[in-house]
Amino acid sequence: MDVTLIYPYLPTIFAGLMGLSILIYVVLDGFDLGVGILFAAAPEKDRDRMIASIGPFWDANETWLVLAVGLLLVAFPIAHGVILSALYLPVSIMLIGLIARGVAFEFRAKANVDEKWLWNRIFFAGSFVTALAQGYMLGAYVLGLEQTLLAIGFGILVAFCLVATYAAIGAAWLIYKTEGDLQKLAVKWMRFSLVLTAVGMAMISIVTPLASERIFAKWFSLPELIGLAPLPLITGGLFIFLFWQLAHLPDRNDRFSLVPFAGITMIMILGFFGLAYSFYPYVVPERMTIYDSASAPESLIIILAGTLFVLPVIIGYSIFSYRVFGGKAADLRYD
Amino acid sequence: MDPFLLSRMQFGANITFHILFPTITIMLGWLLLYFKLRFNRTGDKAWMEAYFFWVKVFALSFALGVVSGITMSFQFGTNWPGFMEKVGNIAGPLLAYEVLTAFFLEAVFLGIMLFGFRRVSNRVHTLATFLVAFGTTMSAFWIIALNSWMHTPAGYEIRDGVAFATDWYEIIFNPSMPYRLVHMLIASGLTVAFLVAGLSSLRWLLGDRSDAMKHALRTGVFMGALLIPVQIFVGDLHGLNTLEHQPAKVAAMEGNWETQGNVPLLLFAMPNEETRSNDFEVGIPGGASLILKHEFAGVVPGLNDFVAEDGTVEHPPVAPVFWGFRIMVGTGMAMLLLSWAGAYYLWRREELPRALAYAFVPMAFSGWVATVAGWYVTEIGRQPWLVSGVLATKDALGPVAGGMVLTTFLMYLATYFVLLGAYLFVLFRLTIKASKTDTEKPEPGAAGGSALPAPGPNAVPAE
Numbered sequence: 001m002d003v004t005l006i007y008p009y010l011p012t013i014f015a016g017l018m019g020l021s022i023l024i025y026v027v028l029d030g031f032d033l034g035v036g037i038l039f040a041a042a043p044e045k046d047r048d049r050m051i052a053s054i055g056p057f058w059d060a061n062e063t064w065l066v067l068a069v070g071l072l073l074v075a076f077p078i079a080h081g082v083i084l085s086a087l088y089l090p091v092s093i094m095l096i097g098l099i100a101r102g103v104a105f106e107f108r109a110k111a112n113v114d115e116k117w118l119w120n121r122i123f124f125a126g127s128f129v130t131a132l133a134q135g136y137m138l139g140a141y142v143l144g145l146e147q148t149l150l151a152i153g154f155g156i157l158v159a160f161c162l163v164a165t166y167a168a169i170g171a172a173w174l175i176y177k178t179e180g181d182l183q184k185l186a187v188k189w190m191r192f193s194l195v196l197t198a199v200g201m202a203m204i205s206i207v208t209p210l211a212s213e214r215i216f217a218k219w220f221s222l223p224e225l226i227g228l229a230p231l232p233l234i235t236g237g238l239f240i241f242l243f244w245q246l247a248h249l250p251d252r253n254d255r256f257s258l259v260p261f262a263g264i265t266m267i268m269i270l271g272f273f274g275l276a277y278s279f280y281p282y283v284v285p286e287r288m289t290i291y292d293s294a295s296a297p298e299s300l301i302i303i304l305a306g307t308l309f310v311l312p313v314i315i316g317y318s319i320f321s322y323r324v325f326g327g328k329a330a331d332l333r334y335d
Numbered sequence: 336m337d338p339f340l341l342s343r344m345q346f347g348a349n350i351t352f353h354i355l356f357p358t359i360t361i362m363l364g365w366l367l368l369y370f371k372l373r374f375n376r377t378g379d380k381a382w383m384e385a386y387f388f389w390v391k392v393f394a395l396s397f398a399l400g401v402v403s404g405i406t407m408s409f410q411f412g413t414n415w416p417g418f419m420e421k422v423g424n425i426a427g428p429l430l431a432y433e434v435l436t437a438f439f440l441e442a443v444f445l446g447i448m449l450f451g452f453r454r455v456s457n458r459v460h461t462l463a464t465f466l467v468a469f470g471t472t473m474s475a476f477w478i479i480a481l482n483s484w485m486h487t488p489a490g491y492e493i494r495d496g497v498a499f500a501t502d503w504y505e506i507i508f509n510p511s512m513p514y515r516l517v518h519m520l521i522a523s524g525l526t527v528a529f530l531v532a533g534l535s536s537l538r539w540l541l542g543d544r545s546d547a548m549k550h551a552l553r554t555g556v557f558m559g560a561l562l563i564p565v566q567i568f569v570g571d572l573h574g575l576n577t578l579e580h581q582p583a584k585v586a587a588m589e590g591n592w593e594t595q596g597n598v599p600l601l602l603f604a605m606p607n608e609e610t611r612s613n614d615f616e617v618g619i620p621g622g623a624s625l626i627l628k629h630e631f632a633g634v635v636p637g638l639n640d641f642v643a644e645d646g647t648v649e650h651p652p653v654a655p656v657f658w659g660f661r662i663m664v665g666t667g668m669a670m671l672l673l674s675w676a677g678a679y680y681l682w683r684r685e686e687l688p689r690a691l692a693y694a695f696v697p698m699a700f701s702g703w704v705a706t707v708a709g710w711y712v713t714e715i716g717r718q719p720w721l722v723s724g725v726l727a728t729k730d731a732l733g734p735v736a737g738g739m740v741l742t743t744f745l746m747y748l749a750t751y752f753v754l755l756g757a758y759l760f761v762l763f764r765l766t767i768k769a770s771k772t773d774t775e776k777p778e779p780g781a782a783g784g785s786a787l788p789a790p791g792p793n794a795v796p797a798e
Contacts, residue, residue: 056447057446059398059401060439060442062401066404067434067438067439069408069412070430070431070434072412073408073412073419073423074426074430075427077416077427078416078419080411080416080419081412081416081419081733082416084416085412085735088735089739091409091412092743092747095406096747096750098405099403099406099754105398106398107757110391110395110761295423295424295427296499298424298500299424299425299500306432306436311435314443318443324446324447324451325450333450
């Protein structure tokens with residue numbers, strides 16, 4: 001087969017792969033960060049258990065961010081430069097947050113009892129700042145990386161909504177991984193943060209088409225409108241269903257403890273598709289398409305070959321790891 | 336403020352902080368596998384105790400390596416977008432392969448290696464340890480391939496001002512790559528050997544006489560003694576390779592201004608770029624010629640060959656390269672003396688003399704000193720190029736304001752200082768704790784997993 005036949009599709013394929021990595025990242029590290037954010041509200045006695053529920057996973061989860069930014073870097077190098085220079089400060093702040101969150105895990109585990117409070121705070125602060133920075137970047141990206149006062153305000157608003165979304169998925173993870181008092185608390189936390197999540201998603205859905213005529217046309221013209229109608233409708237339905245489900249949790253035999261996590265994951269996937277549909281084929285909104293900024297196909301095909309071979313293996317052993325540490329979170333110990 | 340200088344300082348600070356941790360984890364992973372295999376073969380629980388102690392050091396070092404590594408992948412875009420615009424077609428696939436074949440492998444199996452001992456079979460746990468060690472080494476392979484390509488680019492062509500790959504084998508195994516990779520892997524081995532020997536000596540000095548400590552001490556000392564002569568040999572080969580491909584770097588390392596024979600091996604000098612000569616020179620006559628050309632009359636390139644007709648300096652800044660090289664070699668010599676003396680006593684008398692044990696403790700971090708000094712030599716020695724002959728460092732800078740870079744630079748610097756302090760503090764405290772518990776602990780019981788050492792401070796208290 002002549003591989004050059006694939007060349008015209010490479011930008012789309014890589015945009016897809018990058019999107020997939022981002023999606024996996026926000027779901028997986030979303031719950032890690034969410035647990036960190038909820039640390040602020042958690043009673044001291046539950047904190048070790050909360051850490052135990054994410055301890056074996058967080059590192060691999062964060063790696064999806066490395067893959068996502070790596071794909072942006074290697075497949076769309078010019079866009080990578082434009083986006084990251086425009087977001088210089090929030091990116092730096094996010095990195096400091098990620099550093100703080102990551103090391104707090106390890107230092108906290110090795111701290112004396114009377115020093116834990118310090119690493120608890122750093123763990124919370126790191127998670128919170130990371131989520132804020134990512135939310136701000138999302139907001140700035142939606143508005144085309146403008147530096148106006150309005151754009152900054154919108155960015156800050158989205159920042160807090162993403163914090164709520166991560167808190168919601170973090171709480172959903174705790175509902176699945178814990179039991180007893182902590183599980184009950186997690187249900188309460190999720191109900192609260194889900195409200196803010198809904199507000200945030202509604203806001204982005206309204207602003208995105210208003211910010212761009214092109215996106216407005218993509219959504220509000222026939223027959224697209226009818227084809228796309230299920231997206232917001234299903235999302236709304238899922239929110240209602242989740243609120244109903246949460247009112248009935250924890251259930252007696254713990255049969256439905258994974259439902260909130262599945263539900264919020266679905267919501268995030270739908271939201272992601274909405275955004276992806278709006279921005280395609282742009283990688284820098286309204287400025288640069290994936291075709292303008294893609295690397296040489298000879299280089300992309302080399303990466304693609306490796307990716308198609310390695311990605312299923314990665315997914316395979318990730319699932320293996322989740323199974324090894326499956327069930328309710330137990331004590332984390334090195335021996 | 337000059338954003339160029341600040342961006343360089345920021346990236347330099349980042350990569351200096353970052354390399355400390357992979358330098359430990361690359362070979363510590365294999366050392367843990369060795370401990371595990373010794374346990375599997377002998378059934379001696381002391382090997383497993385040594386494993387559980389050092390796996391904590393591994394986990395901490397790994398976390399610091401990951402978070403500081405992520406920072407760098409973003410800085411390519413935030414500060415140096417010109418790099419990927421020019422050579423993205425080469426650097427991209429190498430970085431992508433690092434993420435795909437190394438990062439996920441390490442990160443996923445690290446969880447099983449750290450917390451899975453009771454959840455998976457012993458065989459799977461050993462396999463997880465192997466895969467983590469393999470992953471860290473793969474990571475080193477890809478990143479050294481890219482770094483070496485930046486020193487000695489090959490297998491590419493420039494079209495419309497952008498580099499395109501022509502031969503991936505030549506790109507990956509570019510002229511300096513095999514030397515640099517082996518040099519770095521052994522450097523990691525030495526760093527780990529001296530870290531293990533140093534902290535084990537500290538335990539011994541604190542009164543710890545456990546078998547776990549003894550196993551680790553012997554392993555560290557013998558590993559250091561075996562690796563250091565190999566490293567000196569490989570380092571020499573690497574130097575000769577550099578002489579062939581980057582003569583300006585070697586000229587700076589030797590502090591040699593004029594191309595000539597009978598160049599002395601300078602033990603001390605203050606390179607002066609104003610006068611283009613050395614102040615306070617002390618050297619062994621003909622030494623550099625002998626090392627680089629294997630004869631006293633051997634002609635060694637001089638820095639003055641790398642000045643353009645209009646006076647533009649095209650060689651790296653001399654003093655940091657000159658001094659970095661001497662710090663690296665000096666540390667290596669100290670390693671040679673100490674590890675051979677240590678190995679002799681451990682072989683003959685099974686125990687270190689007290690004075691030697693005291694000497695091993697500060698040498699615990701000698702690997703860091705030598706590794707960082709060596710990297711400064713090679714990276715500063717590549718200037719003014721980012722990619723030799725292809726991309727000048729100043730042309731890769733992005734449109735970022737100096738004040739912004741200064742803010743983030745100070746932010747990173749403060750973070751790194753705090754983290755490094757906390758890391759060292761925790762390392763020493765773990766060591767002191769282990770030396771106490773291991774001396775007071777009675778013989779382990781017989782019941783399976785619980786026969787292993789008491790849960791460390793990492794365990795979540797049972798509710």
